[in-house]
Amino acid sequence: MKYLQLVLAALQRHKARTLFTLLSVAAAFLLFGLLDSVRGAFSGAGSTVAGLNRLVTVSRISFTLQLPKSLLERIRAVPGVADVTYANWFGGIYQDQKNFFPNQAVAGNFIDAYPEWKLSAAEREAFRNTRTGAIAGALLANKFHWKLGDKIPLQGTIFPQKNGSNTWTLDLVGIYRIADPQQRGQENALFFNWDYFDEARAFGNGNVGWYVVRVADAKNADRVAQAIDALSADSDHETKTQSEHAFQLAFVSQFGDIGLIVGAIMAAVFFTLILLTGNTMAQAVRERIPELAILKTIGFTSSSVLGLLLAEAVLLLLLGGIVGVLVAGVVANGLQLSMGITLPPIVSSVAVWLRALGLMIVIGIIVGAMPAYRGLRLRVVDALAGR
Amino acid sequence: MNSLVQTENLSKTYTRGTQHVEVLHSINLAIEEGDFVALMGPSGSGKTTLLNLIGGLDAPTGGSISVGGERIDQYSENALAKWRSGHVGFVFQFYNLLSTLSARKNVELPLLLTRLTGAERRERADIALQLVGLAERAVHKPAELSGGQQQRVAIARAIVSDPTLLVCDEPTGDLDRQSAAEVLTLLQQLNRDHGKTIIMVTHDPKAAEFAHRILNLDKGTLVDVAERPAA
Numbered sequence: 001m002k003y004l005q006l007v008l009a010a011l012q013r014h015k016a017r018t019l020f021t022l023l024s025v026a027a028a029f030l031l032f033g034l035l036d037s038v039r040g041a042f043s044g045a046g047s048t049v050a051g052l053n054r055l056v057t058v059s060r061i062s063f064t065l066q067l068p069k070s071l072l073e074r075i076r077a078v079p080g081v082a083d084v085t086y087a088n089w090f091g092g093i094y095q096d097q098k099n100f101f102p103n104q105a106v107a108g109n110f111i112d113a114y115p116e117w118k119l120s121a122a123e124r125e126a127f128r129n130t131r132t133g134a135i136a137g138a139l140l141a142n143k144f145h146w147k148l149g150d151k152i153p154l155q156g157t158i159f160p161q162k163n164g165s166n167t168w169t170l171d172l173v174g175i176y177r178i179a180d181p182q183q184r185g186q187e188n189a190l191f192f193n194w195d196y197f198d199e200a201r202a203f204g205n206g207n208v209g210w211y212v213v214r215v216a217d218a219k220n221a222d223r224v225a226q227a228i229d230a231l232s233a234d235s236d237h238e239t240k241t242q243s244e245h246a247f248q249l250a251f252v253s254q255f256g257d258i259g260l261i262v263g264a265i266m267a268a269v270f271f272t273l274i275l276l277t278g279n280t281m282a283q284a285v286r287e288r289i290p291e292l293a294i295l296k297t298i299g300f301t302s303s304s305v306l307g308l309l310l311a312e313a314v315l316l317l318l319l320g321g322i323v324g325v326l327v328a329g330v331v332a333n334g335l336q337l338s339m340g341i342t343l344p345p346i347v348s349s350v351a352v353w354l355r356a357l358g359l360m361i362v363i364g365i366i367v368g369a370m371p372a373y374r375g376l377r378l379r380v381v382d383a384l385a386g387r
Numbered sequence: 388m389n390s391l392v393q394t395e396n397l398s399k400t401y402t403r404g405t406q407h408v409e410v411l412h413s414i415n416l417a418i419e420e421g422d423f424v425a426l427m428g429p430s431g432s433g434k435t436t437l438l439n440l441i442g443g444l445d446a447p448t449g450g451s452i453s454v455g456g457e458r459i460d461q462y463s464e465n466a467l468a469k470w471r472s473g474h475v476g477f478v479f480q481f482y483n484l485l486s487t488l489s490a491r492k493n494v495e496l497p498l499l500l501t502r503l504t505g506a507e508r509r510e511r512a513d514i515a516l517q518l519v520g521l522a523e524r525a526v527h528k529p530a531e532l533s534g535g536q537q538q539r540v541a542i543a544r545a546i547v548s549d550p551t552l553l554v555c556d557e558p559t560g561d562l563d564r565q566s567a568a569e570v571l572t573l574l575q576q577l578n579r580d581h582g583k584t585i586i587m588v589t590h591d592p593k594a595a596e597f598a599h600r601i602l603n604l605d606k607g608t609l610v611d612v613a614e615r616p617a618a
Contacts, residue, residue, distance in 0.1 A: 009487040294483045299472020
C-alpha cells in the first residue's frame with residue numbers, strides 16, 4: 001500500500017489526460033456491462049427453478065409450424081404429465097409498430113403453468129370466462145396506462161380475422177405481476193384467449209403453436225419428453241419436446257447468435273480500448289523517463305519499477321471500469337423497467353462483475369506491459385543523460 | 388582515516404554500434420571516509436562516468452571498485468539497487484524531483500524501500516527537511532519552490548536514509564550564484580557536522596573551493612590531485 005501514493009501521483013501528472021482515459025474506459029465497461037447482461041439474460045432465460053418442471057413441445061421441423069390440437073389429450077394422458085396447456089404466437093401491433101411487445105393466444109389454463117405470475121383469483125376466473133379476455137403484465141399496462149376493463153385493439157400481422165378485419169379487440173381482465181425483480185421483464189407481455197383467436201382467425205384453425213407441459217416430477221422430465229415425442233413419431237407432425245430454457249434459446253436465436261454478436265461488439269470495443277489506453281500509457285511513461293530513472297537511482301529495482309507501471313495501468317482500468325459497470329447497472333435497471341419484452345430481463349449480476357474485474361485486470365496488464373517493459377529495461381545513466 | 392572509496396585500474400568503455408569508446412583508463416583512486424572531493428575536468432573527460440561508477444549506477448568494464456569494503460563492481464543490477472538505497476545519496480544538476488509529490492513525499496521516497504511505518508517515514512523526512520532549512524515548505528510541490536529550494540529538497544532526499552556517501556553531479560549547475568553558495572554551504576555542513584563523504588562533479592572553480600581535494604580528469608585519466616586546506 002505504501003507504493004500506492006506513487007501510482008496515484010503518476011495518474012495525477014496530467015489530470016485531463018487521466019480523466020479522458022478514465023471516461024473512455026468507463027464507456028467501454030458501461031457497454032460491456034450492458035452487453036454481458038444481455039448475453040447472460042438470454043442464456044439464463046427460463047432457467048428459474050419454477051421452469052425446471054416445464055417442458056415445451058413444438059414441431060420437430062420448426063417451431064414456426066403448428067401442431068394439431070388433438071395432441072392435447074394424448075399428451076395429458078402420458079404418465080408423469082401433471083398438466084398441459086398450449087399457446088400460439090400472435091405477433092399483433094398496438095397502435096404503432098414501435099409499440100411492439102410479445103403477445104400470444106393461450107389456453108384458459110395457461111396461466112396455471114406459471115405460478116410465478118401473480119394474479120388474483122377473480123382475474124384468473126375472468127380470463128377463463130371472457131371470450132375476448134386478455135391479461136397483461138404490470139410493466140406493459142403501466143407503459144400504456146391500461147386498466148382493468150379497457151379495450152385493447154391489436155392489429156394482427158400474421159393472422160387476419162375471417163371477416164377480413166385485422167383488428168382484434170381485446171378486453172383487459174387481468175394484470176399480472178412477478179415478484180422476482182430479475183424476471184420482471186416478463187411483465188412486458190400480453191396474453192389473450194385462444195378460443196376467441198381460433199374461432200375468429202382466417203386460417204390455421206384447430207392448430208396450436210406449442211404445448212407447455214408440466215411434469216409431476218422434474219426428475220422424470222427426460223422420460224416424459226421421449227414419451228410425448230413418441231406419440232407423433234412417423235406422422236406428418238412429429239414433435240420435439242425440450243426444456244423451456246432450450247425452447248427460449250431457440251426462439252431467441254431467430255434474431256441471430258446473440259452470444260456471437262455481443263462477443264464481436266465487445267471484442268471491437270476492447271480492442272479499441274487497448275489501443276487507446278495503451279497509447280496513453282506509453283506516452284505517460286515516455287514523459288516520465290527521468291522520474292523513473294530517479295526511482296531506480298535511489299534504489300528501486302527494475303522489477304519494482306515494472307510493478308509500479310503495471311499497477312498504474314491496472315488501477316486506471318479498475319477505476320474507469322468500476323464506474324462503467326456501476327453506471328451499466330443503473331442503466332440496465334432502467335431498461336428492464338422501460339423496454340418491451342423483446343429482450344429477456346437485463347441484470348447486473350455477480351458473474352458480470354467478476355468477468356468485468358477479470359477483464360479490467362487483463363486489459364490493464366496488456367496496456368501496461370509495453371511501457372512497463374520499457375521501465376524494466378531503462379538504464380539509469382542513459383536516462384539521466386537524456387539518451 | 389580509512390578509504391571509503393577505492394578504485395584499481397578502473398576503466399569504462401562504451402560501445403556505440405561498432406565503435407568502442409574508452410571513457411576511463413586505469414583510474415586508481417582512494418577517497419577517505421569523511422572527505423569532500425571535487426571532480427573537475429573538461430566536458431567529456433569522464434567525470435560523470437566516474438561518479439556513476441562510484442555511485443553504483445553503472446558497472447565498469449575493467450578494474451575494481453570498492454565502497455565501504457564492498458566490491459560493488461561484482462554486484463548484479465538488483466544487488467546494486469539495494470546497495471545504493473542504503474549507502475549512497477544522489478544529488479543531480481536538475482534536482483529530478485517528482486512533480487506531483489510534495490517536498491515531504493519526495494524526501495520520503497528512499498524510505499519507501501525500508502520497513503519504516505508511514506509515521507516514521509514522515510518524521511525522518513521532516514528532520515531531513517529541517518536540516519536543509521525547508522521545514523516550513525514540506526507540503527509544497529516542486530513547482531512552488533525556487534531552484535535553490537528544489538535542490539535543497541533533493542539534498543534532503545539524498546540524506547534521509549543516512550547514507551555514508553553523497554555523490555553530487557553539478558549540484559549548482561542550474562542555480563544562481565547565491566543559491567549555489569547556499570547549496571554548497573549546506574553540503575559543507577553535511578560533510579563537516581554529519582561526517583558525510585561527498586564526491587562532487589563540478590565545472591565551477593568556486594564550487595570546487597568548498598571541497599578538501601580537487602581531482603582533475605582529462606580524457607579519462609586522472610591527471611592531477613590538489614589538496615586544499617580544510618575550510
